[in-house]
Amino acid sequence: MVVAPAQSMRVISWNLLHGQAIPPIATQDFRQTLISATNQVVENYHPDFISIQEVDYLQPRSNNINQTQVIAENSGLKYWAYLPAIFGTPGERWKKVKDLEQSIITESNTILKSKSYGIGIATNQKIIKLSVKKLGRSIIGMPLLIPKENGKGARFIYVKDEPRVALIAQLANGLTIATTHLSFVPGVNIYQLNRLSAFIKKLPGEKILTGDLNLPANIPSKLSRFKSLANTLTYPSWGEKIQFDYIMAEKSSLKSGLISATLIKNNHKTIISDHIPIGFELKFQ
Numbered sequence: 001m002v003v004a005p006a007q008s009m010r011v012i013s014w015n016l017l018h019g020q021a022i023p024p025i026a027t028q029d030f031r032q033t034l035i036s037a038t039n040q041v042v043e044n045y046h047p048d049f050i051s052i053q054e055v056d057y058l059q060p061r062s063n064n065i066n067q068t069q070v071i072a073e074n075s076g077l078k079y080w081a082y083l084p085a086i087f088g089t090p091g092e093r094w095k096k097v098k099d100l101e102q103s104i105i106t107e108s109n110t111i112l113k114s115k116s117y118g119i120g121i122a123t124n125q126k127i128i129k130l131s132v133k134k135l136g137r138s139i140i141g142m143p144l145l146i147p148k149e150n151g152k153g154a155r156f157i158y159v160k161d162e163p164r165v166a167l168i169a170q171l172a173n174g175l176t177i178a179t180t181h182l183s184f185v186p187g188v189n190i191y192q193l194n195r196l197s198a199f200i201k202k203l204p205g206e207k208i209l210t211g212d213l214n215l216p217a218n219i220p221s222k223l224s225r226f227k228s229l230a231n232t233l234t235y236p237s238w239g240e241k242i243q244f245d246y247i248m249a250e251k252s253s254l255k256s257g258l259i260s261a262t263l264i265k266n267n268h269k270t271i272i273s274d275h276i277p278i279g280f281e282l283k284f285q
Contacts, residue, residue: 009125010264011049011177012279013210013245014041018056018117019067019272022237030063031070037272038074044268045279049123049171050075051179051210051247054273057082057105058115059089066110068120077122081106081130083167084116085181096163100132104167119167119179119211126172133199135164135192138185161185166196166211168203176203180211189214190223197224206259206284209248212275216242227251229261229280236274245278258285 056062072080082105088094138161166180182189226248233240253259264279
C-alpha cells in the first residue's frame with residue numbers, strides 16, 4: 001500500500017547520453033553543462049524521483065565526475081544510487097560487471113573508483129531496499145544514429161550491444177520503482193522487458209517501470225503487463241519523432257484507479273542528450 005506523503009509524486013526518466021551537449025561542443029565542461037541541464041529539468045518538472053540512463057562514472061570523456069551524484073545534489077534529492085552496467089567505456093574497451101549488488105554506489109557508499117557506465121536514480125524518498133537484475137545482451141550489434149561532431153545533422157555508426165541491467169528501489173512511501181536501459185536490438189529488448197516485469201512482480205508495493213526501452217510505437221504496453229502512462233515523443237531531441245522513453249504502471253493498477261497520471265509538459269530543450277526527459281505527476285488512491 002502506498003502511504004503519505006506519496007499520494008502525489010513527480011517521476012521523470014532521462015537518458016543523459018553521458019552528458020553530451022547537443023550539438024557537440026569541442027571543449028565541453030561536462031560538470032557545468034550537466035548542472036545547467038539539471039537546473040532546467042528541476043525548473044520544469046520539480047521531480048521527486050529521477051530515473052537516469054547512459055550515465056558515466058569517473059569517465060575521462062566526461063571530466064571524471066559522478067554524474068548521478070551531480071544530478072542528485074543539484075536537484076535537492078537526498079538519496080541516490082548508481083549501478084554500473086559495464087566497467088570501462090562503451091564503444092571502446094569494457095568488461096561486464098560480475099557482481100551487480102556489490103557494485104552499487106550510493107550517497108553513503110562511494111568506495112568504487114573504477115570508471116564505468118550504467119544507470120542511476122535520485123529521489124527525496126528514503127530508499128528501503130535496492131535490488132538489481134541482469135537482463136543480458138544481444139550478441140549482435142546495430143547501426144545507430146548519432147549527432148555529427150560539427151553539430152550539423154547525424155550519422156550512422158555500428159555499435160556492439162553491452163550488458164543490460166535494472167536497478168529497482170523500494171521506497172519508504174510504499175512505491176517500488178525500476179529503471180533500466182534495454183537493448184537497441186529488436187526482439188532482445190522485448191525479452192528483457194518481460195524478464196524485468198516478471199522479476200518486479202514479486203516485489204512489494206505499487207510498481208512503476210521507467211527508462212529508455214528502445215521500443216517505439218508504445219510496443220511496451222502491447223507486449224507486457226505494464227502500460228505507458230502516455231504516448232509522447234522523446235527522440236531525437238533536435239526533432240522528436242519516436243518514443244523510446246517510458247514511465248509505466250501495472251495495467252491492473254491503472255484499470256482499478258489505484259494509480260492515475262498527468263503528463264508534465266516539457267517546456268525546455270535541455271542542452272544535453274539526444275533524448276528529452278519524460279515526466280508525470282502520479283496520484284495514488
